[in-house]
Amino acid sequence: MSIIQEFKEFAVKGNMMDMAIGVIIGGAFGKIIDSLVKDIIMPLITVITGGGVDFTQKFFVLGKNPDNLQSLDALQKAGVNVLTYGNFITIFLNFLILAWVVFLMVKMINRVRKPAEAAPAATPEDIELLREIRDELKRRPQA
The missing domain is CATH 1.20.5 (Single alpha-helices involved in coiled-coils or other helix-helix interfaces)
Known part of the structure; x- marks a missing residue:
């Protein structure tokens, strides 16, 4: 092949x-x-x-900032080492929301898929007859 x-x-x-x-x-x-x-x-x-809450603009400057730049874009363009924790917070928030939505969807799908509680099956006729015979024998006086 x-x-x-x-x-x-x-x-x-x-x-x-x-x-x-x-x-x-x-x-x-x-x-x-x-x-x-x-x-x-x-x-x-x-x-x-x-x-005033914008997580994407949250950062720490690591190392030297010779030109005393303040914006994230300017710092990154200048090649200054920047820890952009705000972007991580935004992505983490996205993940939590996505996980929550997926959880709710799976829960809803499982509820829909779950078969309805079936009524107990009827006892077969031969079993009913055997039970009637047993009960009748119990009622008869013992010899």
Whole structure:
């Protein structure tokens, strides 16, 4: 079997296609969560905290800052060593929100998939007859 034929069989397997679709949808879902954080949640946090909260501009200058630059862009362009912890906070917040949304989705899907509690199956007729015979024998006087 040629390597191209083997690759073709591998690529069109159901699991491989499902995984590819999952990755594509996951990437699009990540963009939705990024927008949710950036466009909805962060403005609400800004209003709640009284404004001025922009985590992406939070940083520490590591080392020397010879020109006494203050903005992150200027520091990075000048090649100054900068610890940008604010970007990490934003990405971590995105992760937490994404994990929470995925958790809720899985929980909802599991609830939908969960079969309804089935009523107990009816006892077969032969078992019922045997029980009636047993009960009748118990009621008869012992000799």
